[in-house]
Amino acid sequence: MLPFKSLTSSKQLTPEIIDQLFVVIDQMAASIESKGRIDLLDDKVVALLFFEPSSRTMMSFQSAAQRLKAGMVFAQNASNTSFEKGESLEDLIRMVEAYSDIIVMRHAQQGSADIAANISKVPFINAGDGGNEHPTQALIDAYTIHKEKGRLDSLNIVFGFDSLQSRSIHSLSRLLSQYVGNRFTFIGPKELEPNEQLLAELRASGTECLIADQVQLHDGYDVAYVNRLQEERFENREIFEENRRKYRLTKPDVENSGCLILDPLPRIDEICTEVDELENAVYFKQASYGVPVRMALLAMLLGKA
Amino acid sequence: MLPFKSLTSSKQLTPEIIDQLFVVIDQMAASIESKGRIDLLDDKVVALLFFEPSSRTMMSFQSAAQRLKAGMVFAQNASNTSFEKGESLEDLIRMVEAYSDIIVMRHAQQGSADIAANISKVPFINAGDGGNEHPTQALIDAYTIHKEKGRLDSLNIVFGFDSLQSRSIHSLSRLLSQYVGNRFTFIGPKELEPNEQLLAELRASGTECLIADQVQLHDGYDVAYVNRLQEERFENREIFEENRRKYRLTKPDVENSGCLILDPLPRIDEICTEVDELENAVYFKQASYGVPVRMALLAMLLGKA
Amino acid sequence: MLPFKSLTSSKQLTPEIIDQLFVVIDQMAASIESKGRIDLLDDKVVALLFFEPSSRTMMSFQSAAQRLKAGMVFAQNASNTSFEKGESLEDLIRMVEAYSDIIVMRHAQQGSADIAANISKVPFINAGDGGNEHPTQALIDAYTIHKEKGRLDSLNIVFGFDSLQSRSIHSLSRLLSQYVGNRFTFIGPKELEPNEQLLAELRASGTECLIADQVQLHDGYDVAYVNRLQEERFENREIFEENRRKYRLTKPDVENSGCLILDPLPRIDEICTEVDELENAVYFKQASYGVPVRMALLAMLLGKA
Numbered sequence: 001m002l003p004f005k006s007l008t009s010s011k012q013l014t015p016e017i018i019d020q021l022f023v024v025i026d027q028m029a030a031s032i033e034s035k036g037r038i039d040l041l042d043d044k045v046v047a048l049l050f051f052e053p054s055s056r057t058m059m060s061f062q063s064a065a066q067r068l069k070a071g072m073v074f075a076q077n078a079s080n081t082s083f084e085k086g087e088s089l090e091d092l093i094r095m096v097e098a099y100s101d102i103i104v105m106r107h108a109q110q111g112s113a114d115i116a117a118n119i120s121k122v123p124f125i126n127a128g129d130g131g132n133e134h135p136t137q138a139l140i141d142a143y144t145i146h147k148e149k150g151r152l153d154s155l156n157i158v159f160g161f162d163s164l165q166s167r168s169i170h171s172l173s174r175l176l177s178q179y180v181g182n183r184f185t186f187i188g189p190k191e192l193e194p195n196e197q198l199l200a201e202l203r204a205s206g207t208e209c210l211i212a213d214q215v216q217l218h219d220g221y222d223v224a225y226v227n228r229l230q231e232e233r234f235e236n237r238e239i240f241e242e243n244r245r246k247y248r249l250t251k252p253d254v255e256n257s258g259c260l261i262l263d264p265l266p267r268i269d270e271i272c273t274e275v276d277e278l279e280n281a282v283y284f285k286q287a288s289y290g291v292p293v294r295m296a297l298l299a300m301l302l303g304k305a
Numbered sequence: 306m307l308p309f310k311s312l313t314s315s316k317q318l319t320p321e322i323i324d325q326l327f328v329v330i331d332q333m334a335a336s337i338e339s340k341g342r343i344d345l346l347d348d349k350v351v352a353l354l355f356f357e358p359s360s361r362t363m364m365s366f367q368s369a370a371q372r373l374k375a376g377m378v379f380a381q382n383a384s385n386t387s388f389e390k391g392e393s394l395e396d397l398i399r400m401v402e403a404y405s406d407i408i409v410m411r412h413a414q415q416g417s418a419d420i421a422a423n424i425s426k427v428p429f430i431n432a433g434d435g436g437n438e439h440p441t442q443a444l445i446d447a448y449t450i451h452k453e454k455g456r457l458d459s460l461n462i463v464f465g466f467d468s469l470q471s472r473s474i475h476s477l478s479r480l481l482s483q484y485v486g487n488r489f490t491f492i493g494p495k496e497l498e499p500n501e502q503l504l505a506e507l508r509a510s511g512t513e514c515l516i517a518d519q520v521q522l523h524d525g526y527d528v529a530y531v532n533r534l535q536e537e538r539f540e541n542r543e544i545f546e547e548n549r550r551k552y553r554l555t556k557p558d559v560e561n562s563g564c565l566i567l568d569p570l571p572r573i574d575e576i577c578t579e580v581d582e583l584e585n586a587v588y589f590k591q592a593s594y595g596v597p598v599r600m601a602l603l604a605m606l607l608g609k610a
Numbered sequence: 611m612l613p614f615k616s617l618t619s620s621k622q623l624t625p626e627i628i629d630q631l632f633v634v635i636d637q638m639a640a641s642i643e644s645k646g647r648i649d650l651l652d653d654k655v656v657a658l659l660f661f662e663p664s665s666r667t668m669m670s671f672q673s674a675a676q677r678l679k680a681g682m683v684f685a686q687n688a689s690n691t692s693f694e695k696g697e698s699l700e701d702l703i704r705m706v707e708a709y710s711d712i713i714v715m716r717h718a719q720q721g722s723a724d725i726a727a728n729i730s731k732v733p734f735i736n737a738g739d740g741g742n743e744h745p746t747q748a749l750i751d752a753y754t755i756h757k758e759k760g761r762l763d764s765l766n767i768v769f770g771f772d773s774l775q776s777r778s779i780h781s782l783s784r785l786l787s788q789y790v791g792n793r794f795t796f797i798g799p800k801e802l803e804p805n806e807q808l809l810a811e812l813r814a815s816g817t818e819c820l821i822a823d824q825v826q827l828h829d830g831y832d833v834a835y836v837n838r839l840q841e842e843r844f845e846n847r848e849i850f851e852e853n854r855r856k857y858r859l860t861k862p863d864v865e866n867s868g869c870l871i872l873d874p875l876p877r878i879d880e881i882c883t884e885v886d887e888l889e890n891a892v893y894f895k896q897a898s899y900g901v902p903v904r905m906a907l908l909a910m911l912l913g914k915a
Contacts, residue, residue, distance in 0.1 A: 035653060036654055037652065037653050037655070037681055042342065043342050044341055044342070045341070045371050047364070056705065059657070059684075059705075059706065059709050060709060062682075062683040062684065063683045063709035066655050066683060067655065067681065069681070071342055071368075071371030071374070072371065073368045073371060074364075075360045075363070075364055086571070086573040087570075087572065088578075091572055094589045095589070095592045098593030098595075099364050099365060099368035099593075099596060100368065228696075265697075265701065265705065266697035267701055268696040273698075273700075284704045284705070287704075288709075290708075291709060348645060349646055349647070350646070350647070350676050350677065376673075376676030376679070377672075378669045378672040378673045378676060380665045380668070380669055391838075391876070391878040391879075392877065395883075396875065396877055397876075399894045399897075400897045401669065403897055403898030403901065404670060404898075406646065
């Protein structure tokens with residue numbers, strides 16, 4: 001049993017809770033392997049509200065619900081922040097809670113997850129609220145690292161290349177800052193360094209945080225967590241292209257480094273495709289863990305695991 | 306068993322049939338409570354065709370189908386009235402009937418439900434056809450009133466605030482006009498009074514119909530059924546804003562009035578949020594009844610209840 | 611068992627394989643009739659990726675998956691060729707294969723099906739890739755002809771009216787060219803004759819191919835396979851309208867001809883609605899066979915039939 005009804009922030013994912021979750025995630029992964037689908041949520045209905053385009057997270061949650069044989073109600077609305085112009089999010093949630101046993105929501109507005117979780121009578125999962133939080137992604141990332149490295153502490157981790165805006169980097173760095181002995185090095189263009197508030201928060205937890213332009217993964221790094229650069233963040237196309245060429249992992253960068261490569265995907269060109277075949281390139285494995293991770297969360301929040 | 310194959314109009318919902326339906330709706334509500342989902346439509350496939358945006362009705366039907374473990378095929382198309390420019394609705398239905406055991410359709414075009422029901426070999430449910438009919442909403446409304454007041458006759462009912470265009474008001478007033486002793490008072494802006502044809506029809510059934518600018522809910526009203534005003538219906542923004550301020554239920558209007566407040570939702574600002582906590586504010590309960598009501602209709606039209 | 615993991619082209623559908631498939635399709639049609647839905651794919655998840663609008667094929671695959679009680683994950687994206695600008699189709703497939711046990715994809719880009727099938731670890735079905743191939747439609751068409759005529763050889767077949775661009779005509783003519791004794795007559799506007807490459811390919815297989823302006827269906831034709839003309843293919847509206855009036859099957863054209871009328875639908879006005887009631891007008895039957903045909907393909911590619 002989880003000590004909360006709803007998951008809105010990676011701050012809720014303490015080491016103790018993560019230990020509990022990992023046990024259930026392993027069970028879920030094993031059940032996919034051996035049975036394909038299980039009856040665990042056969043008597044439940046999951047509402048999936050995707051008010052921002054997100055095929056990846058959406059399909060991963062769909063798959064999790066289907067592997068548990070839950071019923072699904074589904075709404076997708078890319079253009080509006082709510083169902084009907086002028087309707088409040090509170091009213092919307094009060095309606096959807098009557099149609100389902102648990103609500104999963106992706107919403108463009110920062111803070112919308114807390115509003116929804118507070119009003120909802122049924123459990124609620126934040127599947128991303130603007131630039132704020134994406135706790136299920138952080139859990140997938142942590143699970144991947146633990147699976148491959150056997151631990152979440154004493155890790156030498158590189159975050160790049162856009163540490164300013166990536167909610168995945170924010171969420172994962174916060175989660176890992178709860179473990180002792182981790183060291184974070186944020187690399188990327190000057191414009192996209194993490195903000196002072198995040199750095200202060202991470203350092204307050206005792207985590208060593210460095211800022212660098214570039215690093216060599218062969219210099220003892222355990223994990224590199226990277227994401228794509230976005231053109232609109234740069235002064236002009238030329239500067240963007242220059243940074244794009246600079247911040248791109250190649251095969252020589254990665255090969256024999258012993259450094260695990262993670263990427264929340266989609267990958268644009270921050271990692272060369274030639275890297276894909278390397279053993280330490282685990283981003284597609286990472287994506288696949290989305291299903292058992294979300295199965296575990298759905299099951300535990302519904303009191304079934 | 307219902308004496309019709311398809312439901313297109315609230316005129317089909319006679320008092321006798323409503324009595325039958327209420328028994329099954331109660332059973333469905335109890336099954337949600339005790340079992341979450343039941344196998345009743347496990348061997349059926351429900352087609353949901355939503356050619357007009359309607360997340361509310363759509364999710365409610367999805368939930369009903371999933372609570373009965375029916376399979377679902379689903380098409381949503383906000384921009385077109387049909388699947389392909391030039392294809393007839395008749396051809397479309399002949400195709401969808403081959404993919405499913407029952408068809409639920411929302412369509413922007415008035416009268417489309419009758420065309421579809423006539424051609425379809427499988428049962429058909431009208432989930433709203435333009436400004437014409439929305440019989441499943443009327444059934445939800447009637448069920449809510451009956452649940453709270455214990456009767457559908459001898460009621461003193463206020464309808465507002467747009468009685469001209471609301472298919473929900475048209476459908477519910479027609480349904481209730483079949484019961485004896487009801488009195489309807491239509492309130493709202495002059496521009497949005499019910500049309501003469503509807504009034505004539507309701508009066509012909511023996512129902513007393515009044516038109517008023519405003520009423521006090523404390524003056525012995527049993528039910529107030531209200532919906533939102535829409536700006537495009539007014540000459541200019543100023544007149545709209547004036548009416549909007551005027552036709553808005555506040556806590557003092559509602560508190561201790563004994564008058565049940567219903568709203569087909571979405572609520573924009575026709576009811577102040579401070580009203581929500583009052584016992585006689587039943588609009589979210591009303592929304593929740595959408596699931597058992599639609600379960601009952603799906604099950605009965607498929608001969609399973 | 612099928613001798614391939616994925617279906618991307620009608621060229622894979624040899625007479626021997628078609629014989630095997632027809633047996634399973636008949637079983638699936640019988641199971642719909644007798645049981646509605648069966649548990650065959652109860653432990654599987656089907657991914658439906660529709661990156662091009664296609665309600666018809668989409669609903670037919672949904673119905674097939676639901677009749678087999680498979681789980682479904684679903685993504686629809688009309689405007690993009692991929693999920694995220696810049697993401698490769700390869701990356702997308704590597705992600706979706708982790709969410710499902712089989713992938714069905716409709717994609718605007720010619721050749722995309724082969725790319726996807728090559729990368730995918732799970733079985734893959736091409737549900738239409740640009741103007742290239744639509745093998746499941748060809749199988750439906752062949753099944754319809756076989757059901758009605760009892761054979762796929764020695765047939766005198768008319769194809770019209772746009773043989774240049776119709777992937778359905780391309781796929782079906784290729785499939786039928788593997789059988790002996792068939793004769794194809796392509797009719798339609800001069801602008802829309804089949805291209806030389808297709809004709810050469812069909813003739814190389816030993817199939818007699820003729821080009822004609824018009825034919826009389828009463829002159830010994832067994833099958834007429836027709837589709838709609840599209841205005842954008844003609845020099846001006848006048849020429850389009852002229853051709854439209856000319857290439858339209860009427861009741862006198864069809865009645866008592868003994869010629870089977872097929873149309874992949876949607877029908878615009880290439881067949882007058884008065885033809886619908888004739889026994890040899892089988893296009894709605896043809897559409898209905900989409901469900902058992904796709905059930906058979908899903909089941910066989912997943913090793914369950």
